[in-house]
Amino acid sequence: MLGLITATLAEADPVIHALKLKKIPAPFSYYKNEEHHLVVSGIGKCNAAAACGWLAQKASYTTSISTTSVAWLNFGIAGHPEAELGSSFFGHKITDNASGKVWYPHRINSDLPSTNLLTVDKPLDTYKPDQLHDMEASGFIEAGRKFSDAELVQTLKVVSDNSTHPLSEVNAKLAKTLIAENIESILHGIDTLKLLSKVVDSTDSAISVEIQKRWHFSVSQAIQLKRTLQRHRALLGELQDIPDPLQQAASSKEFLTLLQQTVDIAGSKL
Amino acid sequence: MIQTIYIEEEILDHPRVLSICDRFPKATTITCERYTSVFNSNSQNFRLQKKNPALILAKKYNKHVLPTPPGYGIGSDRNYYFSHMLNCLYDCRYCFLQGMFRSANYLVFVNYEDFFDQIETTASESSADDTWFFSGYDCDSLAMEPVTGFMNEAIDCFSSLKNAQLEIRTKSTQIRSLLNREPIPNCVVAFSFSPEKTANSLEHGVPSIQKRVNAMQRLQEKGWKTGIRLDPIVYSQTLQSDYAELLDHIFSAVEADRIHSASYGMFRLPKPFFRKMVRLYPEEKLFSAPLTEHKAQVSFGEEAESTSLSIVHSELLKYVEEQVIFPCK
Ligand code: SF4
Numbered sequence: 001m002l003g004l005i006t007a008t009l010a011e012a013d014p015v016i017h018a019l020k021l022k023k024i025p026a027p028f029s030y031y032k033n034e035e036h037h038l039v040v041s042g043i044g045k046c047n048a049a050a051a052c053g054w055l056a057q058k059a060s061y062t063t064s065i066s067t068t069s070v071a072w073l074n075f076g077i078a079g080h081p082e083a084e085l086g087s088s089f090f091g092h093k094i095t096d097n098a099s100g101k102v103w104y105p106h107r108i109n110s111d112l113p114s115t116n117l118l119t120v121d122k123p124l125d126t127y128k129p130d131q132l133h134d135m136e137a138s139g140f141i142e143a144g145r146k147f148s149d150a151e152l153v154q155t156l157k158v159v160s161d162n163s164t165h166p167l168s169e170v171n172a173k174l175a176k177t178l179i180a181e182n183i184e185s186i187l188h189g190i191d192t193l194k195l196l197s198k199v200v201d202s203t204d205s206a207i208s209v210e211i212q213k214r215w216h217f218s219v220s221q222a223i224q225l226k227r228t229l230q231r232h233r234a235l236l237g238e239l240q241d242i243p244d245p246l247q248q249a250a251s252s253k254e255f256l257t258l259l260q261q262t263v264d265i266a267g268s269k270l
Numbered sequence: 271m272i273q274t275i276y277i278e279e280e281i282l283d284h285p286r287v288l289s290i291c292d293r294f295p296k297a298t299t300i301t302c303e304r305y306t307s308v309f310n311s312n313s314q315n316f317r318l319q320k321k322n323p324a325l326i327l328a329k330k331y332n333k334h335v336l337p338t339p340p341g342y343g344i345g346s347d348r349n350y351y352f353s354h355m356l357n358c359l360y361d362c363r364y365c366f367l368q369g370m371f372r373s374a375n376y377l378v379f380v381n382y383e384d385f386f387d388q389i390e391t392t393a394s395e396s397s398a399d400d401t402w403f404f405s406g407y408d409c410d411s412l413a414m415e416p417v418t419g420f421m422n423e424a425i426d427c428f429s430s431l432k433n434a435q436l437e438i439r440t441k442s443t444q445i446r447s448l449l450n451r452e453p454i455p456n457c458v459v460a461f462s463f464s465p466e467k468t469a470n471s472l473e474h475g476v477p478s479i480q481k482r483v484n485a486m487q488r489l490q491e492k493g494w495k496t497g498i499r500l501d502p503i504v505y506s507q508t509l510q511s512d513y514a515e516l517l518d519h520i521f522s523a524v525e526a527d528r529i530h531s532a533s534y535g536m537f538r539l540p541k542p543f544f545r546k547m548v549r550l551y552p553e554e555k556l557f558s559a560p561l562t563e564h565k566a567q568v569s570f571g572e573e574a575e576s577t578s579l580s581i582v583h584s585e586l587l588k589y590v591e592e593q594v595i596f597p598c599k
Pocket residue numbers: 357358359360361362364365366367408409410441476
């Protein structure tokens with residue numbers, strides 16, 4: 001699953017269309033399809049953090065996906081003193097202007113360039129050198145990292161204003177146009193993140209869900225079951241059906257013992 | 271190969287930083303105040319980073335030289351290690367670095383002189399001539415040598431330290447700098463090996479056994495002291511034939527009577543490292559083997575260990591003298 005956070009509907013619109021997302025009634029302006037969930041957070045780092053937290057909670061209650069494998073992308077427009085209007089960058093060093101706190105998102109394999117990104121609480125009179133300027137990234141990254149591995153929490157910004165095209169000229173129409181012009185880059189970023197998140201996906205397999213429906217597992221037993229099924233996958237391949245002797249297990253404890261025995265026997269033959 | 275380089279602000283103009291960056295003209299450079307904010311930050315995923323590791327250039331302020339853990343060494347009582355680099359170009363699935371570090375980025379400390387000063391000081395604390403210094407504890411000693419040039423300078427340091435011994439431990443074949451200079455008597459280039467089956471399944475990105483054997487042979491011909499390291503031994507039902515085959519392969523090219531030392535040790539990991547590695551690679555066969563937990567360590571258990579160790583010891587004895595064989599505990 002991929003969580004997309006952006007500040008305004010104008011920025012969201014081209015992505016909503018490209019991914020064919022459907023609007024869902026919610027406290028935030030929320031759009032989704034099976035894999036992608038987009039929240040229009042509103043402007044500012046607190047809004048971005050709140051949207052991130054809200055979506056993570058929602059994912060944990062309404063999907064079978066493990067929240068740690070959710071990838072996150074904050075996209076939108078940003079200012080930069082020198083960069084060309086319409087150029088796009090991942091953020092590789094994100095600084096919160098108010099607190100001075102810094103994050104270094106790992107650069108994921110992507111053809112897009114990356115640069116420094118400064119999150120400000122309100123627009124600055126003059127740009128700081130060599131940085132993108134936005135109002136959401138620091139809140140987003142701090143919140144996103146509470147739920148997912150740091151590599152899966154990324155920002156992608158399109159330059160909307162610079163020293164020659166001031167912020168005062170930026171409006172919803174321009175924001176929408178710039179995002180639309182960069183839709184390929186944004187979709188490429190999304191795909192890269194989705195591939196990465198598959199590596200860490202620890203969502204329960206279908207067989208695990210079925211087993212837990214038939215027998216009651218305590219929290220610690222469920223952890224043991226998960227690990228034993230992983231070992232089964234490593235040594236014998238994915239468990240497809242519940243085999244006969246295990247079908248007869250009178251309790252979750254007996255089920256676990258029998259399954260562990262099967263796996264241990266396979267392991268001892270290594 | 272390196273797409274991203276983090277550099278500490280303090281060393282932006284350091285000559286080694288400049289020359290390392292010159293090797294990667296297309297890399298994106300990012301400045302940071304201290305390397306720790308990149309390398310040690312929370313919620314990093316080693317496995318994800320290993321897909322595209324960055325290089326971090328930093329300065330190390332203290333603890334350049336540390337005593338080795340007990341049981342690590344080749345016969346001396348005074349054993350130290352130093353790590354000019356943390357993490358490795360290769361990706362051995364059994365490697366404890368995955369469990370120890372949060373980040374898979376390559377961290378290189380560029381203030382080599384401080385390492386050499388501390389080595390000299392440590393060596394001068396004893397009049398004995400068998401103070402050993404081990405390189406390759408937190409990285410592979412030679413894999414990044416073309417980039418760092420550290421070992422070449424370390425050898426310069428040891429060439430004037432007659433009472434200190436250096437072990438350069440490696441799985442790499444980056445031996446050009448060694449071949450381009452005269453050997454020094456107080457340095458052993460020690461190559462790590464696992465049997466073919468283990469190497470193929472667990473040592474990702476590592477040069478083949480044949481290439482390592484060739485490298486060892488060339489170093490021997492040049493007059494360098496060489497060693498063999500069979501650590502970690504991964505238990506298998508075919509251990510005897512696996513190691514017989516491996517040693518036959520090695521000694522078909524390498525001269526046994528010119529082997530300085532051969533050491534071996536079992537696969538063992540501290541529990542927290544093991545747990546982290548399982549979380550990173552839940553589908554890895556090695557971590558699904560019947561391992562046991564004892565005294566905060568995860569291992570194959572006493573019985574499998576003693577059988578394996580005695581098999582490897584006996585196999586080594588077919589080629590080298592008892593006095594150059596050292597078990598690592
Ligand atoms: S070569 Fe050594 S340091 Fe490098 S990954 Fe393998 S075991 Fe670890």
